[in-house]
Every structure is written in structure tokens, then in C-alpha cells.
Amino acid sequence: MSVAAVSLVVGLAGVGCASAPPEIELRERAALCLHRGMRFPGNPAVRAQSMEAAAEVLDGDAAGLIAEGLRDEHAGVRFAACMALGRIQDHGSTDAIRNLVGDPDASVRVAAFYALERLGEFSYRQAWADALQNAPDAGVRRNAAMTLGLLGNPKVAPLLKRSVAEDNDDGVRLQAVEALALLGDPDAQARFVRDAFGGIGYRQPFALLALGRVRDEESISVLQTRMVNAPYLEAKLAAARGLAMHGRLDGFDLAMQSLTWAAPDASLPDDPPENQIMRVRSMAAMTLGDMRDRRALPALYRCMEMSDDPRIQVAAARSILRLLGPAEPRAPASAAPGSTPHQSGAAPM
Template structure:
């Protein structure tokens, strides 16, 4: 797996993730280290970045040492303080390409429209391919109509610039700043002769940009979905086919779902079937439910939950005995209950409740509890299990099931007060997950729950019991709900207090190519840490690993063709530490096998992390990348919710002699 492009001078290898060799400086103080952080000045720059200290960081942008100017500019990609905007616009014209590239990336991260004109001007004179690429992508993050016109008509002079142009187009799409000309350019980039990264970015633009109608481009998108040599491009094109209106749409999507050799493409085709008559896709759906890859089966069962109208119960009952995975079975059971006649639910409910009682693992029980929410008459049973559960994942999944019940279009009005009481009980429970989930449900405007609560002191009382920064995610949910019920604009949530500074003594012991071994029930995964890109995140991960923190935890979240996520002591996704670390953003892209820090927003990371199944460019610059899988991706693709992390071990590597000022 290759990077899109190194952001400067193509130095080093992917393994090292060193963007530039540091320049010699007679005033530099160094310490023994396995990596570049033997340089005390670099430590100071990264510490100021970690502290979000704009005032003391700004002078480094004019430091005589270009390496320090570069790292200071890159620091603002994480700090994201608009007070640095003018200084970064000046360093965009620095005499050293590395500094210009870092400045371009940081300006893109700031996302301020004022940078558009300067970026366009710099593009007219920039000659370094890697910097051109950074400028073009940054333009997509800040630009408006001028940027769209420029990116649609730009003639890339080299492969780096072409990739940057394509990613710039993608970023425009995410901000809905595109034009018909931009869409046409993306279509042109799909041609087989185009650079892989440009095809990938263009396909993701078409797949992820909201409200596109790609009907007139049906053939080009279909050709890419069926013929592109890269599965990562095919899967995005298959996703884009959802935006095509065609009489034979069910036919060509069914063919892809049953024939592509890569499971990620197959499940993307299934997801694109939304809105089609079930009778047209039933054969492909039944086949996908029994796909040899469990991720395809899971995604298909989830598709049925969302698109349950017209799905025949007998067909699902016939296929149910062939479904061995608990998550797949549970989703199918949900649809069976949802679509069954009331008289049939009378005997189905006791049968499925018994399966819940007999389930051996907490995760299997959780799946089955959610399955029971297919019949609203099971709400009292589910609520009872939520508040009696000893395993957090059962309570959390049960609450999710109750919320799903309440969101159904045919939810009985007579039960509205009962569900309002359940949500109030959940907020009063003190469990961070139940509190956060119920608070989010209460403010859902589609549920119209404001009238159910004459007094919402129970929300402020729950908020007062939280421990920050550990419970920041729940605090955010509660505050949003308090504001909603009060009829106020959303309160600006204060930033997490600064805790857990970077342990530089630990950082200096970490090899630039340091590897860790993650042993799971499905096999082993070897990851390479990116200490020189994300020293705070890597040091935190190594520290937790050395403490044995991750041993015997579970992968609590697996989203097919997206991520496998673990590192949570609770096992339900709501577990955090009593401290937080800061986000660290660099010009890396989330490709297959990249490892990122989970968060509830910028600067809220602690102990949860995830591995990507496939490219996820919508995460770029928003979630810290701190590692990459270098062996065991086959294991990652087999991971399921509830698979145990047996152990995580920092592997011994021979230290290398590096100079901090080469």
C-alpha cells in the first residue's frame, strides 16, 4: 500500500514517515534518541503544538532553520488557530519547498476562505510537484466558485499535481462547492489510464458528495465499478451507482454483488440497492446474506433492517437456519418480527427471547436483544434487560434497540409517554453510555419529545455527576439536549483541560520503524508506529501497551468496509480514560490498514483506536493517524464485534543511529 504522495521531496520510506531531513544548525541542542526528537528544538515545537500555544509557536515560522519553520507550519494543521492565518500565508511563499508544502497543508486544515486567493496565486508560480499537490488539495478545503472553476480546468503537469487536483476536487465535494464542470472532470479522471490515486479520489468524490445525480454518467461509473483493476476504486464507484437512475439498476448491481472477487465491492453494490423493489434484488440479497465473507453478510443484513418494506417473512425464515453469525441472524430476526403478522409474533417472540437467554457471550446477547426490537411489544422486556444488565454492551445495545423502536414511522402514539420515561430513567442511571444515548434521543426533532418533559432538571443533575475529561462525549450530548429543550443556540463546549503532556523521555526510546504485535482470537496483526508523525499518540499507545491495558479487551465496533475498533475497557464504545490527548494531523491519507485514534471530536482522544478496511478519505485531517498494519490485514478483514484482543506487545527492534540535525 502506497501513500498518495509524500508531502515533501519524496524522502525516506513509508516506514519511516520522515517528511524531511533536518537541516544542520550550529545552535541545536541534541540528546541521545532513536528518532528525530533528540532535537530539543523539535521537542519544543511539538510541545507548543500539543499545548495549542499559538503565541509562542508563531516565531518559529521565521526561524533561520527551515526545518523548524516547516515543523512549526505543520503544527498549525493540528492547532487550527486562525490567528496564524496571515503568518501562514507569508510562509506559503517561503524560499524552501518543504516549508511551502507544510504551510499549504496547514492552511487547508484551517479551512478559512481568505486563503483561497493566495493559494491560487501561489499555484501560478509553484514549480515543485509535491507542493503543487498540497496546494491543490488545500484549495479544495478552502475554496469557493473560483477554486471549483480552477480545479475543473487545471492541466496537471505531473503525477503529484494530478493526485492533488483529484483530492482537491474530492474536498470541494465534501463542502458541496462543486459545479457540473467539476463533476465532469471527476468522470474524466475515472479512465483506466489515469493515475491510481486520481481515480481513487475521483471515485470517492462521486460516491460521497451529497445529492449528485449521476444518471447521465451511468456508463462511465458502471465501467469503473466493474472493470477498474483496483478494488478500492471499484468499491467507491459501486457506491456511486446509488446515484444513477436506470431501469436495469437492479440487474447491474445484482451482478456486481454476486460476482466481484473483493467483498468490499460486493457489499458496496448491496448498499447501493436502496430504493429498489425487493422483488428485483431478492436473489442477490439472499446470496449476499450467505456470502463467504461475513462482512458482506453483515452489511446485507443491515441493509434489510433499513430497507425492510416488502421483504417477505417466509423467505427470511427459510434462510435463517443457514445463517450462523449472531449479528447477521439478529438483523434478520429483526426484519422477521417487523414484517410478521401480529398473530405470528405471539409464538415468534418467546422463541427469540429464549435464544437471547441461552446466548453464551455478552455480544451475542446484545445482538439478540436488539433483534427483539423488531416488535414494539417487546419494549418492556428490552427496557428491563437494559437496566438489569451487568455487561455494559448489553445495556448499550438494548438502549440502541429502544431508540430504533422509537424512530420507526409506525411507532404507536400511545407509547410515547412510556418511552419518554425510559429515556429519563436512562439519563438518571449514571451510566455514561445510557445517559449520552438517551440525551441524544430526547433532542431528536423527529421524535418531538420536548412536550414530554415539563422540567428538565434531570439533565443538569446528570451533567453535574460527570467526570471530565473522561466523560466529555456524554457531557457534549447532555449540553446539546439542555440547549434544545431550552430553545437556545448550542452552547460552545469548553475545550478539554490540558492533561497528559507528551512523555518525551518515552518518545525518544521509540524506533522510527517501531512495530507492535496485536494478538487476536482470529490471528496476529503487526502494526508499525509513526512516532515521527504523531509522537503524543504513539507515546500514549506504547505506555498503555506496556501497562497491559489492551490485553483481554474486545473489538467492540466493526463496520463492514470501514473500520474495526477496539481499546475500550467497557467494551461498548463509551469507555475512556481519565485524561485526554491532543489530535495530531499530518498529510497522511487513510488507506487500507491505517490505524487512527478514535475521538468524540478534536483533542478528545484517549485509548480507543481503529484500523481501516479500505480508504476512508473523509477521516483525513480529522482523526489522528499513528500507525499502519504491515502484516495481518487478512486478520483485520475477518474481525467481528466481540473478537478478543488477547495481547498487544511492543516488539524489540535494533536501535538506529540518527542525527537530530542532519
């Protein structure tokens, strides 16, 4: 463990505390973890993840730090910053976001279109649609489908259906199907029910998480079945998180146990053990946050303080703040530019 890692553990929590500190202190520590994550120099994925989390649980309190990401050298961070600022509708960042409609990275441009539309500017829809239909990079088309779906506007359904029917990339089609499912399209929702049982690779957990956002009784029944019978832990946790999105605690025990999971398959050639552990523990933490059950606070606190992977720390901090709910108005904790979550050899984004 690096010196930076030791400093974060001691500075935030002391060493090895069994129970969470008082609520005010716990909130400040979790917020500080996200603040530091947004300036973390070792891995752009941590900066992006922290901005996404901050937009969800810190709202406008973190707008200034998120806006720093608009100038980040890494396109993935600029993308995340645009998405986060659009989510919280930070009008103070409008000019800076508008500058990114000419960003050299096409996905960043798409995120800027999304943010600006959330801020009341609707003049980029044609360029957005063109990115969905004609961008040579499938990743850009996936992001265009995802961001269009997030608008919640049924008028984009014909564009998304065209991508489902015509795009030659499976990831683009899948992202468009998810967007349609969130818009209430019954065919798209039925597709995810099928994938929840027969999806291969990433398709099954993707489908289970999508069903968490689909508000009907069939989705709950499917998620309950897959949480018990899915063939591997990540799919079971995806089902548990989907159920949590429906306000259910069915997977509470599974998520609590998975916070300390340490049984990766070392034989997988393209999936390092540390990444397997990161995914499982992060999913467990996110699931507990979505359940809104404060019994999880001590375990999430330990996860945030004792993990040697900043991605897990950020997931735990996000969930702590979800469980604590909105704070009374007060000055937010600030992070010095050199303050960072501890480094751990996390894979680059």
C-alpha cells in the same frame, strides 16, 4: 506538530479564538478545510472522508474537486468519489464515472454502478447483483449490499434477504440487514433493536446508528435508553447521534463534553490512543452537526481549528456547514493543489 499543521491553524483561524467568527468567514473556513481535505496527500482516509462530507454540505459546489478523486491512486478514494458524485447526481462526471466500471478494484466498480444508476443509467444492475452474491472478497459484498440499500428501491429487497440468509460473512449480513431496515423491513428493524442492547463490539454502535435512520417511536425509546445506559462512551455517542437524526437534542451535553475527550485506554493492543480520541471527538462533532443547534458553533470552530488530527477537523467542518445551512450563491473558496489539512500521524485507510 509539523510546519503544515501550524500553517493551517494560523491561516484559517488565528490562534486560540474563543468564539466563532462571523458566519460568512466561518463558512469559508469550514469549506476550505473540506477543499484541502479532498487533496490531502498524507492519508487517503482524509481525502475520502472529505469527499463524503463535501457531497453532504457543499452539494454541487465541490463537484470538480470530488471528481479529481476518480483518478486517485487509492481505491478507497475512487470509491468515495463515485459515491459522492452519485449522491449529488453530478451529470458532468458521468463519462469519468463510466470509465470506472472497468476499474481493477471491485469495490470501485460497485460504487460506479451506484453512481451511474443515480445518474439514470440502469444497465449495470446484473453485475451489481453478481458482486453481492459472488464476489470472493467479503468487503466487496458488503459494499454491494450497502450501495443497493442506498437506492431506496424495494425491488432490491429479495437480493438483500438472500445475503442475510446465505452469506457466510457477518459484516455482509449486517450490511444487508441495515439496508432492509432502511427499506422498512420490520424483521431487520427488530434485529437492530436486539443488537442495540446485546450487540458485541462494533455491532452495538452500528445498530444504534441504524436506528437513527429508522423512523418509528420504538427506535427513539431504545436510543434514549442506550444513551444513558450503554457500557461505553462510543455507544452512548452513537445513541446520541441516532437521536439527533430523529431531530432530538437529548445528547447535546454529552456531545459537547466529548469534543475534548482525552481519556483513551492505552492497554488496548490493537486500538492506539490517538484513534480512540479521533473516533470519540469525530462522533461528537458529527452528532452536534446532526442536531442543527447553533449553540455548538463556537465549540465546533475550536475543534476544527485546534485539532491535530485532520480527520477530526473534517468532521467539525462538516458539522459547522450543516449548522450554517445553505449559503447564498457565491464563488466557492478554492484550494491550491499544495494546500492540505495538517498532518498528525493519522492511520492509513
